[in-house]
Amino acid sequence: xxxxxxxxxxxxxxxxxxxxxxxxxxxxxxxxxxxxxxxxxxxxxxxxxxxxxxxxxxxxxxxxxxxxxxxxxxxxxxxxxxxxxxxxxxxxxxxxxxxxxxxxxxxxxxxxxxxxxxxxxxxxxxxxxxxxxxxxxxxxxxxxxxxxxxxxxxxxxxxxxxxxxxxxxxxxxxxxxxxxxxxxxxxxxxxxxxxxxxxxxxxxxxxxxxxxxxxxxxxxxxxxxxxxxxxxxxxxxxxxxxxxxxxxxxxxxxxxxxxxxxxxxxxxxxxxxxxxxxxxxxxxxxxxx
Amino acid sequence: xxxxxxxxxxxxxxxxxxxxxxxxxxxxxxxxxxxxxxxxxxxxxxxxxxxxxxxxxxxxxxxxxxxxxxxxxxxxxxxxxxxxxxxxxxxxxxxxxxxxxxxxxxxxxxxxxxxxxxxxxxxxxxxxxxxxxxxxxxxxxxxxxxxxxxxxxxxxxxxxxxxxxxxxxxxxxxxxxxxxxxxxxxxxxxxxxxxxxxxxxxxxxxxxxxxxxxxxxxxxxxxxxxxxxxxxxxxxxxxxxxxxxxxxxxxxxxxxxxxxxxxxxxxxxxxxxxxxxxxxxxxxxxxxxxxxxxxxxxxxxxxxxxxxxxxxxxxxxxxxxxxxxxxxxxxxxxxxxxxxxxxxxxxxxxxxxxxxxxxxxxxxxxxxxxxxxxxxxxxxxxxxxxxxxxxxxxxxxxxxxxxxxxxxxxxxxxxxxxxxxxx
Numbered sequence: 067x068x069x070x071x072x073x074x075x076x077x078x079x080x081x082x083x084x085x086x087x088x089x090x091x092x093x094x095x096x097x098x099x100x101x102x103x104x105x106x107x108x109x110x111x112x113x114x115x116x117x118x119x120x121x122x123x124x125x126x127x128x129x130x131x132x133x134x135x136x137x138x139x140x141x142x143x144x145x146x147x148x149x150x151x152x153x154x155x156x157x158x159x160x161x162x163x164x165x166x167x168x169x170x171x172x173x174x175x176x177x178x179x180x181x182x183x184x185x186x187x188x189x190x191x192x193x194x195x196x197x198x199x200x201x202x203x204x205x206x207x208x209x210x211x212x213x214x215x216x217x218x219x220x221x222x223x224x225x226x227x228x229x230x231x232x233x234x235x236x237x238x239x240x241x242x243x244x245x246x247x248x249x250x251x252x253x254x255x256x257x258x259x260x261x262x263x264x265x266x267x268x269x270x271x272x273x274x275x276x277x278x279x280x281x282x283x284x285x286x287x288x289x290x291x292x293x294x295x296x297x298x299x300x301x302x303x304x305x306x307x308x309x310x311x312x313x314x315x316x317x318x319x320x321x322x323x324x325x326x327x328x329x330x331x332x333x334x335x336x337x338x339x340x341x342x343x344x345x346x347x348x349x350x351x352x353x354x355x
Numbered sequence: 356x357x358x359x360x361x362x363x364x365x366x367x368x369x370x371x372x373x374x375x376x377x378x379x380x381x382x383x384x385x386x387x388x389x390x391x392x393x394x395x396x397x398x399x400x401x402x403x404x405x406x407x408x409x410x411x412x413x414x415x416x417x418x419x420x421x422x423x424x425x426x427x428x429x430x431x432x433x434x435x436x437x438x439x440x441x442x443x444x445x446x447x448x449x450x451x452x453x454x455x456x457x458x459x460x461x462x463x464x465x466x467x468x469x470x471x472x473x474x475x476x477x478x479x480x481x482x483x484x485x486x487x488x489x490x491x492x493x494x495x496x497x498x499x500x501x502x503x504x505x506x507x508x509x510x511x512x513x514x515x516x517x518x519x520x521x522x523x524x525x526x527x528x529x530x531x532x533x534x535x536x537x538x539x540x541x542x543x544x545x546x547x548x549x550x551x552x553x554x555x556x557x558x559x560x561x562x563x564x565x566x567x568x569x570x571x572x573x574x575x576x577x578x579x580x581x582x583x584x585x586x587x588x589x590x591x592x593x594x595x596x597x598x599x600x601x602x603x604x605x606x607x608x609x610x611x612x613x614x615x616x617x618x619x620x621x622x623x624x625x626x627x628x629x630x631x632x633x634x635x636x637x638x639x640x641x642x643x644x645x646x647x648x649x650x651x652x653x654x655x656x657x658x659x660x661x662x663x664x665x666x667x668x669x670x671x672x673x674x675x676x677x678x679x680x681x682x683x684x685x686x687x688x689x690x691x692x693x694x695x696x697x698x699x700x701x702x703x704x705x706x707x708x709x710x711x712x713x714x715x716x717x718x719x720x721x722x723x724x725x726x727x728x729x730x731x732x733x734x735x736x737x738x739x740x741x742x743x744x745x746x747x748x749x750x751x752x753x754x755x756x757x758x759x760x761x762x763x764x765x766x767x768x769x770x771x772x773x774x775x776x777x778x
Binding site for chain 1: 473607610611613614615616617618619621622625626628629630631632633634635636637643743753754756757
């Protein structure tokens with residue numbers, strides 16, 4: 067099984083402490099006759115920042131949807147801290163400590179910025195329905211704490227001055243920031259970012275990369291990132307897994323991936339790949355002489 | 356609770372209006388005709404607030420509200436009918452115990468189902484049905500035992516007081532019964548998508564209507580008299596009773612919506628997948644909204660039954676199930692204030708002012724004027740009369756802007772502001 071996946075075998079990927087935070091083995095998802103994801107393996111250790119890249123339709127977002135329980139896998143296993151995730155409901159998976167953002171931003175559009183973040187605290191709100199409908203002292207206290215926490219969170223993302231704004235009225239870049247803020251408010255250990263830089267200009271991308279570094283340090287996160295823009299992936303990811311047609315075609319560090327034939331082929335097509343290889347040979351020839 | 360100026364104003368106006376109407380009624384200035392319309396307005400407010408919770412706040416398109424309204428009406432009417440016409444508490448005790456035991460059965464079955472992970476929904480539903488049947492049979496038997504002592508205790512009170520007590524409990528039990536039926540009905544049906552859910556709930560309303568048409572034969576409640584209509588229900592619902600219920604409903608609903616539980620309900624309407632990704636149990640939130648909304652429908656039904664003292668299955672025809680839907684959309688989806696104003700407008704204008712304003716012989720033309728008005732309204736103001744507007748007390752107050760307290764927070768804010776200055 068492992069022989070079909072080139073480059074490193076998964077056993078080499080386990081981090082220093084020897085235990086993976088997320089371990090996916092032989093994950094397969096079929097939609098009718100189409101194998102959207104086929105025999106996908108990945109292993110992520112605590113504190114890593116890993117990129118998942120691949121051309122359009124490679125099955126990257128399907129992998130996210132399988133991890134978060136939106137789709138149920140046809141085969142395989144997803145282990146998060148020794149808990150099998152397949153078969154769990156999406157909200158149960160979130161409560162275990164996995165949060166995500168979406169490719170096409172999914173905020174709560176007509177609610178305020180503050181409420182968007184406060185909803186993420188619902189599972190930790192800690193007061194009952196009875197407290198809620200009577201606005202008991204317990205409610206007052208818990209609600210105040212929750213609101214302060216949400217506001218502090220917004221301040222981390224420089225959104226605290228916009229707490230009363232309706233989410234859909236925010237500029238695009240701020241909507242992205244809000245979505246990340248909301249995901250972090252669910253207090254995850256593993257954060258899944260689905261194309262966070264989509265639709266951003268180079269300047270916004272640069273500040274996004276800083277932001278990802280910052281939250282990773284501050285909240286002690288492990289991050290799995292899907293990205294299209296090579297610049298982002300190459301800039302921040304420590305390890306990269308490349309998918310095409312639902313299968314892993316390469317794994318490695320950004321440098322290794324950049325020069326991997328199969329990856330170039332997948333992205334550019336065979337002819338262009340051959341051309342690029344020729345160019346490279348020529349360059350090394352020139353450099354050698 | 357801190358009262359600001361606007362909230363205080365809201366309460367003064369609301370209480371003032373209620374007291375003023377009561378004074379006008381007592382002095383005979385406001386005729387019983389208008390008093391009834393006002394009561395109907397308040398009852399429709401409660402039904403529509405329930406529907407707004409389901410449709411406007413939770414996003415589930417439901418036409419079942421009218422069926423739950425009917426259940427509440429007939430259940431409460433039966434209890435007070437048996438008390439006034441048959442002089443015993445049979446309806447009260449049997450319904451009380453059935454509602455209580457079925458509630459316990461739901462609770463225990465839910466725990467069992469949670470433990471049996473991976474049980475498919477239909478098997479779980481079958482488990483619930485069995486549990487409910489057992490609980491109901493035990494409830495009826497236990498209730499029968501308690502009829503005699505309960506009748507004795509209630510008879511020892513002054514007749515008017517005992518009637519009011521029986522009435523109050525009957526109305527609440529009607530709401531609880533509707534809520535329990537909605538829980539059972541919602542188990543298989545709430546998993547359906549929006550449109551399919553709408554059709555399924557419409558089917559529910561039709562089933563209830565047909566059952567009520569045959570209530571004397573099929574269900575075995577002879578006093579309900581099937582399609583001939585139930586008469587002899589005490590006219591206990593006064594203006595003050597409905598106003599009291601409406602105020603309590605408004606307060607509790609507002610409190611719910613301004614809490615984390617309310618936000619969880621609303622998040623389902625906003626984006627189900629995002630809500631799930633935030634750890635919100637979407638199925639659970641749908642059930643909560645549906646059951647609470649149906650409780651309000653049943654409660655309002657009980658109040659309605661005691662306005663005219665007469666119930667007829669045709670009142671609960673599915674065509675009428677669109678009335679609360681019209682009120683909710685007209686008032687503004689997701690607006691509590693809008694729903695209340697629309698419900699009173701609907702009751703007062705449709706049956707009141709239009710009757711008077713249209714020339715004699717043309718009264719039935721109000722059903723031409725009213726749809727035309729709705730049409731124009733939807734074209735010009737699709738977000739409803741109030742849109743997202745709320746009266747002061749009902750409005751969500753934003754907390755004070757964030758001020759960093761500790762050194763660390765302060766330095767963080769500065770660092771972020773500096774870093775983002777380039778944006």
